[in-house]
Structure formats: C-alpha cells, structure tokens
Amino acid sequence: MRTDQIFTRLERVFARLDREPERPAHLQVPQMSRHRVVLFGATLVFYLAIVIGVLTTSWLVRLDWQLMFFRPYEQWPQVHAFLDYLVVLGQRGPTSMMVMAWLGWRCWRQHTLRPLITLGVALLALNVTVGSVKLGLGRLGPHYATQIGSAEMFGGGDIFPSGHTANAVVTWGILAYLASTGVTRRVLSTASAIVALSVGATTVYLGTHWVSDVLLGWAAGLLVLLALPWFEPFIARAEAFIMEQRVAWRLRRESGRGAVPVSVAPLSAHAKVFAQRAAEAVVVGEEPAPVAAGAAAAGAAGHGTATVTAARTAAPHVAARPHIIRSERTPVTPVGSRRPPHNERDRGGRNPATRPVTGG
Structure with a gap:
C-alpha cells in the first residue's frame, strides 16, 4: 500500500516519461x-x-x-x-x-x-x-x-x-x-x-x-x-x-519537505466523517476523544484500520485541559423554556386551570 501523492504538472510529465517502455x-x-x-x-x-x-x-x-x-x-x-x-x-x-x-x-x-x-x-x-x-x-x-x-x-x-x-x-x-x-x-x-x-x-x-x-x-x-x-x-x-x-531535483525537493512516505489503509465513508469531525474538534479546542473513539470503532467494524502517518504530526498542538467530573460542572438552565412550573401541574400532567369546575 502507498499514499496518494499530489504531483505538480512538471512531475506528471516526467512520470509519463518514466513509464514503460x-x-x-x-x-x-x-x-x-x-x-x-x-x-x-x-x-x-x-x-x-x-x-x-x-x-x-x-x-x-x-x-x-x-x-x-x-x-x-x-x-x-x-x-x-x-x-x-x-x-x-x-x-x-x-x-x-x-x-x-x-x-x-x-x-x-x-x-x-x-x-x-x-x-x-x-x-x-x-x-x-x-x-x-x-x-x-x-x-x-x-x-x-x-x-x-x-x-x-x-x-x-x-x-x-x-x-x-x-x-x-x-x-x-x-x-x-x-x-x-x-x-x-x-x-x-x-x-x-x-x-x-x-x-x-x-x-x-x-x-x-x-x-x-x-x-x-x-x-x-x-x-x-x-x-x-x-x-x-x-x-x-x-x-x-x-x-x-x-531525479536529483526530486530527491532534493522531498528531502527539503522532510516527508516520509507512510502507508495508510483506505477508510470507509463513516470513518472519514468521524476523522473530519475529530480534526474540526482539534482546531476549535474541543475534546476529540469521543470522535476519535468513534473513528476507531468504525474502522474496526470491518472498514480497515488507519496507520498513523507522519502527516498527522503537522496538526496544531492543543494543550490538554484538566478533567472535570459531572458533580463539579456548573449547571446550566435552559433559557426560554416553554414548560410550565411543577406547582401548576397535577399528577396527571395537566394544568389545574384547565380542569373543569364541578359542583356548587
């Protein structure tokens, strides 16, 4: 297996010249x-x-x-x-x-x-x-x-x-x-x-x-x-x-980039979506662990495992944040809720104001 390389127009011309015979x-x-x-x-x-x-x-x-x-x-x-x-x-x-x-x-x-x-x-x-x-x-x-x-x-x-x-x-x-x-x-x-x-x-x-x-x-x-x-x-x-x-120019160009060809298995459509979401989470500074876990699960489900490449090291580094347990998190009350308060509800879930009046 080999990675898909992006060739320039000049490299494509010389690649054509390298073909047989x-x-x-x-x-x-x-x-x-x-x-x-x-x-x-x-x-x-x-x-x-x-x-x-x-x-x-x-x-x-x-x-x-x-x-x-x-x-x-x-x-x-x-x-x-x-x-x-x-x-x-x-x-x-x-x-x-x-x-x-x-x-x-x-x-x-x-x-x-x-x-x-x-x-x-x-x-x-x-x-x-x-x-x-x-x-x-x-x-x-x-x-x-x-x-x-x-x-x-x-x-x-x-x-x-x-x-x-x-x-x-x-x-x-x-x-x-x-x-x-x-x-x-x-x-x-x-x-x-x-x-x-x-x-x-x-x-x-x-x-x-x-x-x-x-x-x-x-x-x-x-x-x-x-x-x-x-x-x-x-x-x-x-x-x-x-x-x-x-050939010498190509070697100098590759050595200047510092690129090392690494094999990568093809990912499925679901794995690609998970990987894209993980990359977006890394850029915005969110926790990419659940997304990465989903990508790993999708790959292990029969779509092939992706080998870690040198290109992954070029992603921006984000410092790890301290883990906060659920009890220490600040509760957030939803704004603009349309649900009535509990004191206005009966056990059946109906509003007392709407209950029909009986008797004298």
Missing part, C-alpha cells in the same frame, strides 16, 4: 550511412559553388538581376495576398512553435525527450551556420541594391543565404527525420520538400531575396538535416543528463 522498440535512430555521407558531400559542393558564383559576379548574379527587373509581384498580383500568408511557413518563430507542439506530443506518447532535443540541436546548428554566413558576407537585398549588375556583397545586409528557406527546410524536414516508419518518412519528406520549395519561390516573387539567396538557403538547411546523425550521441547524453537532473 522508455522508447518504442521499432524506432530506429538514423545512422550516418554511406549514402548520407555522399549526399552531404554533394550538397556541400553545391553550397560552395553558389558562394563562389556570387563572389565572382558570375552568370548567377546576372540571373538575379533579370528576375529582379521582371518583378513577379507585378506580373501576377492576384496571388500576392495568398503568398503573403504562405511565406509565414518559413518564419522561425511560428514554425518552431507549431513543430514543437507536435514533437512535444510525440515525447508524451513515446516516453522520451529525444524529439524535442533533436529539434533544439537542429535549430541551434541552423542559427549558427546561417547566421554567421549572413553577417560575414553582408549581402544587400533587391530592394536595397545600389549598383546594377553588382553582387551587393559586404554592404551590411543579412539576406545571403535566405533564412526563410533554410528554416523551412529544417523545421519541416525534422518531422521526416524523426518519423517512426519508412512510409511516414517518405511522405513527410515529400511534403517538407514542397513546403520548402514554395517558401523559397515566394520570397523571390515578393522581391525580398535574390534567386541565389534561395538556392543557398535550400543547401544550408539540407546540410543541417544530413548532419544530424553525427549529433545523435550528444542527443542521447543530453537526454540522460536531463533525466538524472530531474
């Missing part, structure tokens, strides 16, 4: 296979080629300017309102919250913290890699271009590579990376690719990015996803560390 048996942690290494190397070469092509003002820069002068938002203005909402799927704040909510539910169902930790690692790697290149190259956007035909590098901008595009690749691609089955992984991979392509094309349509910015954003996000298996040992250690800290 810690991780479903069919889930496979992605490994850095040869195929993935080849894709990572090819993507890295493509990434470097885009950077070199922009730095050398190659044909890629001329393509940027041609599309800039074409002004797609003026050619198809009827889809402008829709694409203003679609581009939100590439913003880091809203997309991170949506994906985090889904992965939090996955953590709850699979009893593991790995999905959320993986998302955090991916977003951290994305911010470090993309942010450093943005600030290092400092390219200006189409709306802030100063010289026609120039690459607009090192001008204090921050659009190369496209953050919206890279973020769309990582935040939606992480769902495919954490998929539990092969079919789900293929479906989510296709869906995330469509979203990432749409977000990148939308930024070009709105005129906020060059084409080369979008190409480099796709490559930057794909590099982060392909490199995630290298971080799996760190993710496993981070999860183990968080669970160890949670």
Whole structure:
C-alpha cells in the first residue's frame, strides 16, 4: 500500500516519461550511412559553388538581376495576398512553435525527450551556420541594391543565404527525420520538400531575396538535416543528463519537505466523517476523544484500520485541559423554556386551570 501523492504538472510529465517502455522498440535512430555521407558531400559542393558564383559576379548574379527587373509581384498580383500568408511557413518563430507542439506530443506518447532535443540541436546548428554566413558576407537585398549588375556583397545586409528557406527546410524536414516508419518518412519528406520549395519561390516573387539567396538557403538547411546523425550521441547524453537532473531535483525537493512516505489503509465513508469531525474538534479546542473513539470503532467494524502517518504530526498542538467530573460542572438552565412550573401541574400532567369546575 502507498499514499496518494499530489504531483505538480512538471512531475506528471516526467512520470509519463518514466513509464514503460522508455522508447518504442521499432524506432530506429538514423545512422550516418554511406549514402548520407555522399549526399552531404554533394550538397556541400553545391553550397560552395553558389558562394563562389556570387563572389565572382558570375552568370548567377546576372540571373538575379533579370528576375529582379521582371518583378513577379507585378506580373501576377492576384496571388500576392495568398503568398503573403504562405511565406509565414518559413518564419522561425511560428514554425518552431507549431513543430514543437507536435514533437512535444510525440515525447508524451513515446516516453522520451529525444524529439524535442533533436529539434533544439537542429535549430541551434541552423542559427549558427546561417547566421554567421549572413553577417560575414553582408549581402544587400533587391530592394536595397545600389549598383546594377553588382553582387551587393559586404554592404551590411543579412539576406545571403535566405533564412526563410533554410528554416523551412529544417523545421519541416525534422518531422521526416524523426518519423517512426519508412512510409511516414517518405511522405513527410515529400511534403517538407514542397513546403520548402514554395517558401523559397515566394520570397523571390515578393522581391525580398535574390534567386541565389534561395538556392543557398535550400543547401544550408539540407546540410543541417544530413548532419544530424553525427549529433545523435550528444542527443542521447543530453537526454540522460536531463533525466538524472530531474531525479536529483526530486530527491532534493522531498528531502527539503522532510516527508516520509507512510502507508495508510483506505477508510470507509463513516470513518472519514468521524476523522473530519475529530480534526474540526482539534482546531476549535474541543475534546476529540469521543470522535476519535468513534473513528476507531468504525474502522474496526470491518472498514480497515488507519496507520498513523507522519502527516498527522503537522496538526496544531492543543494543550490538554484538566478533567472535570459531572458533580463539579456548573449547571446550566435552559433559557426560554416553554414548560410550565411543577406547582401548576397535577399528577396527571395537566394544568389545574384547565380542569373543569364541578359542583356548587
């Protein structure tokens, strides 16, 4: 038998994570296979080629300017309102919250913290890699271009590579990376690719990015996803560390309370009433002995005996009063009695005034 404990919301979440099994048996942690290494190397070469092509003002820069002068938002203005909402799927704040909510539910169902930790690692790697290149190259956007035909590098901008595009690749691609089955992984991979392509094309349509910015954003996000298996040992250690800290925090919390788990048998409804009356009597300073005796009798009548717990010591202490025998107690006369005095009564209990008068 054990006592019923009141858990906080955080403790209930961790209690859910403690249930069996810690991780479903069919889930496979992605490994850095040869195929993935080849894709990572090819993507890295493509990434470097885009950077070199922009730095050398190659044909890629001329393509940027041609599309800039074409002004797609003026050619198809009827889809402008829709694409203003679609581009939100590439913003880091809203997309991170949506994906985090889904992965939090996955953590709850699979009893593991790995999905959320993986998302955090991916977003951290994305911010470090993309942010450093943005600030290092400092390219200006189409709306802030100063010289026609120039690459607009090192001008204090921050659009190369496209953050919206890279973020769309990582935040939606992480769902495919954490998929539990092969079919789900293929479906989510296709869906995330469509979203990432749409977000990148939308930024070009709105005129906020060059084409080369979008190409480099796709490559930057794909590099982060392909490199995630290298971080799996760190993710496993981070999860183990968080669970160890949670256990240590729980022990410190329980030791600070000084609570000792004590077994208590369940009481019946009558015993609970007697116990409640006894507690009220202790608070107001009355004699709880008869009530406690009634509770003991109710428990002994077949409803189970209650073991004395450490929580009972937390009740307020009331000093014992001297016992007064019945003869020493002050008699109390009831006020407002409606009973007539004894001298007005006869032996039959009737009032003489109401007796009928007979004789002369």
